[in-house]
Amino acid sequence: MRSIIFASILGVTLGAGFAMAQPAADQDRPPVFRTEDATVKVVTVARGLEHPWAMAFLPDGRLLVTERPGRMRVVGKDGRVAPPLENLPPVFASGQGGLLDVTLDPDFAANRMLYFTYAEPGDGPERGGAGTALASARFAGTRLEDVKVLFRQQPKLSGGLHFGSRVVVGPDDKLWLGLGERYRRDEAQNLNVHLGKVIRLNKDGSVPADNPFVGRNDARPEIWSYGHRNIQGMARHPQTGPQSGRVWLHEHGARGGDEINIPERGRNYGWPVITHGVDYSGAKIGIGSEAPGMEQPLLHWTPSIAPSGMAFYGGSRIPAWRGNLFVGSLNSFLLMRVVLDGTRVVKQERLLAGLDERIRDVRDGPDGYLYIATDNADGRILRIEPVN
Secondary structure (H helix, E strand, O other), X not given: OOOOEEEOOOOOXXXXXXXXXXXXXXOOOOOEEEOOOOEEEEEEEEEEEXXXXXXXXXXXXXEEEEEOOOEEEEEOXXXXXXXOOXXXXXXXXXXXXXXXXXXXXXXXXXXXXXXXXEEEEOOHHHOOOXXXXXXXXXXXXXXXXXXXXXXXXXXXXXOOOOOEEEEEEOOOOOEEEEEOOOOOHHHHHOOOXXXXXXXXXXXXXXXXXXXXXXXXXXXXXXXXXXXXXXXXXXXXXXXXXXXXXXXXXXXXXXXXXXXXXXXXXXXXXXXXXXXXXXXXXXXXXOOEOOOOOOOOOOEEEOOOOOEEEEEEOOOOOOHHHXXXXXXXXXXXXXXXXXXXXXXXXXXXXXXXXXXXXXXXXXXXXXXXXXXXXXXOOXXXXXXXXXXX
């Protein structure tokens, strides 16, 4: 069983350093932050986006950005925000639902394909409900073409909570999709539904023959792992070392118990039977923090930081950060830096705490900088640069 690193946003840790980076006293615009290993400034790249949820860099350096109300836009290198792309499917934009993640196919330069997730409204017998869906499309400059829904979370349910979701193309060239349990906690343990699961698919939406539950009558064949709560970050580990290319994820706990996990084939990650948090009322959830046959997280945050977005930094602009994992926080208005030795957490550092912004997404830019998206009605895309 993996050892657990416990992190408190109050600065108390067991087995890991945990420090707060403060903005410099003489900061003006852009704000400057002194961190443990670098002094950085936060530059506004674009503004005027309505609750931006995810970013993906095009080969020419422009950005694709999703807005939760249901729009996808291109942001130019000059920061200009283009009109919404045409031909997106209908989106259930309510509560936490809306247009969510976007990622490019590794062969995007040749095939122009991308994948995106969204809360899909129900129809027919499911009218009034919603569920997370995954679609592919071809980027055609000002519109999406050949839009195809590859996966629909079942069942569709009423309410606007816990849709997840993130999607990455794994080292196996499969689509890995993280889903929330739609606030039906017990369903995360039910293999007959997609709620609270990691889904693994071929790029055409078909089920890989080597998925762990293929051929079982009591399980959905798309499922890779289960017992997850609300997955809000996924990233592939950089192509170095024994973790090369593996998919990492993080998920929200309730009141505490936010987790980082590495989803392994057929494994049960415990929610809601085990958790390191408690209910919002303070009541106990499940049977405790561990149980036979259920995985322990690589790291958990208690109290909760409400993590969102996740990226390994591989750039050269801030050498001391290279190989570190970065996670945005929605409720603590900060960026978490996690220093790793393999899967061991060496230390953590709270960054940008004085920025006073909900951070929804984090991406490693092709120019060597780190980028973040702020979750506001007047949201911004920000670039983190070193101060030399």
